[in-house]
Amino acid sequence: MDQTREQRKAKQPEEQAAKQMENDQAVNQEQENQTREGWFRKWKGWFQKWLHRRKKEEMPDTEPGSREAKRQQEKQQKKRYRLRLMPVWLRVVVLLLLCIFALVVGTMIGFGVIGGGQAFDVFHKETWQHIYDIIYKD
Structure with a gap:
């Protein structure tokens, strides 16, 4: 024991x-x-x-068996x-940013690939001034 x-x-x-x-x-x-x-x-x-x-x-507040209830x-x-995991205002902001991004990329591709120039020349003021002169030439 x-x-x-x-x-x-x-x-x-x-x-x-x-x-x-x-x-x-x-x-x-x-x-x-x-x-x-x-x-x-x-x-x-x-x-x-x-x-x-x-x-x-x-x-x-009506009776349980009534049609209204x-x-x-x-x-x-x-x-x-x-x-909602993402508020409406944030969706709008994201959509605007995506639209701006698509615009910038589209102009770079259009000017650089299709137009035959340098893609980053899109950001120069002279390029846009030249395009304006071509469109509205006197």
Whole structure:
């Protein structure tokens, strides 16, 4: 019986160390999941909870079996809220920048490849003055 007590005492630190390792692994896994999921998933979860609360608040005051209540429930089911990752104003700015970029590249290709000149001569004022003189010559 003395051996079993000694064996138990010897096993206790091993068991505690194993439990500690399991806890550490669980904490590490939790941290990895949080960094992997990031702020977007947390925000998305918050947003879904907010939508759910809002839908509950907008429930109709009419009787559950009436036609009006069914229509309102169908309208609420048809409503879809869209989470925009890129605001509208940012889309407009990006579109304008892409248009300017396309204009610059197009003029460089037109002048350099099709026109037979140097592509970077497009940025010189004299080039545009020459084109203006050709178009509006007296």
